[in-house]
Each structure stands twice: as C-alpha cells, then as structure tokens.
Amino acid sequence: MGLARTVVISRLEPAMLSALSPAGVDLDLDLTFLTQGRDPVSPATLLPQLALMARSSTRVFAYDVDGAGNVVVPGSALKDPMGYTLELYQRREAENPADPPVAIGLLAKGTLLLKGAAYGELSPLGPINIPVTVGPAGPVGPRGPQGFQGIQGEPGPANVLTVGGVTTGAPGSAAVAIITGVAPNQTISFVLPRGDVGAQGIQGIQGIQGGIGPMGPAGADSTVPGPVGPQGEPGEPNVLTVGTVTTGAPGSPAEVNITGASPDQTISFVIPEGETGDTGPQGIQGGVGPMGPPGADSTVPGPVGPMGPAGADSTVPGPQGPQGDPGLDAINLLSGTVDPAAGTGVVGDFYVNLTTGSLFGPKAATGTIWPVVKLTTYWS
Numbered sequence: 122m123g124l125a126r127t128v129v130i131s132r133l134e135p136a137m138l139s140a141l142s143p144a145g146v147d148l149d150l151d152l153t154f155l156t157q158g159r160d161p162v163s164p165a166t167l168l169p170q171l172a173l174m175a176r177s178s179t180r181v182f183a184y185d186v187d188g189a190g191n192v193v194v195p196g197s198a199l200k201d202p203m204g205y206t207l208e209l210y211q212r213r214e215a216e217n218p219a220d221p222p223v224a225i226g227l228l229a230k231g232t233l234l235l236k237g238a239a240y241g242e243l244s245p246l247g248p249i250n251i252p253v254t255v256g257p258a259g260p261v262g263p264r265g266p267q268g269f270q271g272i273q274g275e276p277g278p279a280n281v282l283t284v285g286g287v288t289t290g291a292p293g294s295a296a297v298a299i300i301t302g303v304a305p306n307q308t309i310s311f312v313l314p315r316g317d318v319g320a321q322g323i324q325g326i327q328g329i330q331g332g333i334g335p336m337g338p339a340g341a342d343s344t345v346p347g348p349v350g351p352q353g354e355p356g357e358p359n360v361l362t363v364g365t366v367t368t369g370a371p372g373s374p375a376e377v378n379i380t381g382a383s384p385d386q387t388i389s390f391v392i393p394e395g396e397t398g399d400t401g402p403q404g405i406q407g408g409v410g411p412m413g414p415p416g417a418d419s420t421v422p423g424p425v426g427p428m429g430p431a432g433a434d435s436t437v438p439g440p441q442g443p444q445g446d447p448g449l450d451a452i453n454l455l456s457g458t459v460d461p462a463a464g465t466g467v468v469g470d471f472y473v474n475l476t477t478g479s480l481f482g483p484k485a486a487t488g489t490i491w492p493v494v495k496l497t498t499y500w501s
Contacts, residue, residue: 123151124142126138127155128154131157135227136228137229139232140231144200149191150171150191150193152169152209163188164187167228169190169228170183172207173194173205173206174205174208176201202288204234206231210224210227211226281306283306290313292315292316358384360385364389367390367392368391371396375390376391453469454473458474458476459474460491463488467484469482471483480493480494
C-alpha cells in the first residue's frame with residue numbers, strides 16, 4: 122500500500138501536497154480527490170499527472186496518475202539531497218488523439234524531502250509554475266466596519282523543536298536548515314556541505330598480505346599453442362541408433378547423416394534407387410483380382426443383359442397403377458332349356474340349349490334370330 126494523500130480541488134488556489142521519502146526508494150502515492158464539499162472525484166475525469174523537479178536542476182520529470190489515483194516515482198530518480206518540488210496538474214485530451222493530454226490547471230503543489238533534506242516555500246528555489254488561464258479580477262467590494270478589540274488569549278504552549286534528518290551536501294554547497302510542521306510541534310532538518318579534502322597524510326606501515334582477488338576477465342586468444350594436456354578420462358560409450366532409410370532418385374549420390382550429440386546419436390541413410398533392368402520373361406497367368414471401385418457413370422447405354430430369375434413375391438403392395446383404356450364389351454354365354462327368343466341377350470352373346478345341346482350365336486343384332494351351331498356331336 123502506498124503513502125495516502127488527499128487532494129481537495131479548489132478553483133481559488135492549489136492544495137498542499139508534500140511527502141517524506143528515503144533517498145533511492147520508490148515513492149508510492151495513493152491520491153484521493155475531493156471537491157470542496159468533500160464529494161469524491163474520479164481520477165479518470167481529471168487525467169492527473171505528477172511533475173517532479175529537483176531543486177538543484179531545471180529538469181522536470183512527469184509521472185501519470187492511474188485511474189485508481191496511484192502514482193509511483195522510481196527510486197532511481199530520488200537522489201538529489203536538495204529535495205524536490207511536487208506539482209500535480211489536471212489535464213484534458215488533446216484535439217489530435219495521437220498527441221498527449223494537455224495541462225489545464227494546477228491541482229496541488231508542495232515539496233518532497235529526502236531523509237529530511239528539502240526546502241520550504243521561502244527557500245531560494247521555489248516550486249515551478251505552469252501558467253494557467255485565469256479570468257479577470259472582479260470589482261473590489263466595500264470595506265466593512267472595523268471589529269471590536271478582542272480579549273487577550275491565553276499563553277500558548279511552548280514550542281517543541283525536534284531535529285529531523287541531517288544530510289550531507291556536495292562540497293562547497295550552501296548549508297540549509299528547514300523547519301517544517303506547525304507550532305508547538307516542529308521539526309528542523311539540516312543539509313550540511315561536505316568539507317574539503319584535507320592534505321595527504323604520511324604513509325602508513327605496510328599491511329598484511331591480502332587474499333587472492335577474484336578472477337579477472339578473459340584475455341585475448343593466444344597465438345602460440347600451449348602444451349598438450351594430460352589424457353582425459355574415458356567418455357561414455359556412444360549409442361548410435363538407426364533413424365530413417367530413404368530411397369533417393371536413380372543416379373543421385375548416397376547420403377549418410379548423423380544427428381544428435383554423443384553419447385546418443387542417430388544415423389540416417391539416403392540410398393539411390395537402382396537403374397531399371399531388362400524386361401524379364403512372361404510370368405504365369407495371375408488369378409482374378411479383387412473387384413475395383415465403381416467407375417464413373419457411362420454416357421453410352423450398354424447392351425441389355427439376360428433376364429434374371431424371378432424374385433420373391435413382395436410383401437408390400439405396390440402403388441396404384443394408372444387407369445387403363447376401356448376394354449371391349451364382354452361376351453356373355455347364356456343358357457336355358459329352350460331355344461333363345463329374339464329379344465334374349467345382346468350383340469356378341471352365345472346361348473346353349475341345355476335340353477338339345479344346340480349352341481346359338483354370336484348374336485348379330487338386337488331383336489334378330491340367333492344363328493345356330495349344332496354341338497350335338499360333342500354334347501353326348
């Protein structure tokens with residue numbers, strides 16, 4: 122969790138923002154934004170950015186505040202013993218989306234002390250300022266009546282001044298004393314310049330022999346071969362495994378490839394195919410091979426094959442066929458024990474006299490006499 126700070130946004134003046142951090146350690150700030158009415162304000166609507174300026178330099182470093190109000194200043198940037206100015210700006214999106222946001226107002230300002238070494242508002246180097254647009258001043262109001270003399274207050278408590286950090290400054294720099302806090306509890310911090318280097322003293326007695334130092338960097342390769350080293354230990358036996366055996370094109374060179382590192386290696390071969398030999402004698406007739414896959418449908422009708430055997434009767438009735446053409450009138454075979462009368466039957470009918478065995482017909486027309494065909498010979 123970072124160092125928590127609250128920033129109250131005011132249109133009249135920027136809020137105070139100060140911090141104390143060890144030199145060389147990341148400064149992690151968690152900022153909470155409030156209106157003057159103490160209503161929370163989302164950092165995403167402000168696009169805040171923290172500007173950091175060292176007192177001994179004119180360079181300014183800027184760090185974006187994320188949507189949760191957190192900003193981290195790397196410890197590598199916090200090394201100036203003179204301290205830093207902190208300024209927090211509100212920005213807006215640029216008209217060109219590819220450009221960075223544009224600063225439009227100063228939200229807060231203050232100082233950053235490193236181990237107690239910093240400066241106050243009245244020090245020689247004050248905070249940096251970025252101009253902002255300010256509206257015209259309003260008219261001066263009428264002077265109010267003078268108030269009554271107030272009663273004398275009680276004596277305040279004695280001020281307690283505590284020594285804060287004491288930091289060593291660069292040789293020749295000015296000494297700085299900073300008082301922070303509000304009476305009766307205040308802290309005084311010092312930046313004291315390092316003294317000049319004194320005259321060289323007399324040589325001391327020789328010290329004891331030091332240990333062997335660390336190995337230096339590798340030198341350049343020698344151009345003179347060194348002596349032959351001793352015989353090394355026997356290595357592990359190599360295991361050579363046959364990999365792939367590939368047939369190459371006729372006439373191509375044979376190849377043998379060994380891959381991997383000892384003691385586990387693989388040998389692969391590429392052996393060219395031999396030239397085609399002379400045609401051999403006719404072989405014996407082979408058996409009937411398996412049926413091949415069906416070919417594509419022919420576009421020429423083949424000959425009609427022989428009729429196959431009749432299949433078994435279907436157990437499922439076939440569909441109703443179309444109605445046939447009207448047939449010829451049926452021929453009726455009539456019979457009786459007497460000869461037919463002229464009005465019996467219709468055209469084409471036959472008539473048998475069951476008593477005499479006579480056959481009449483076919484009848485030529487309605488109402489005519491029947492022709493007679495004698496069948497007595499075949500009837501008995």
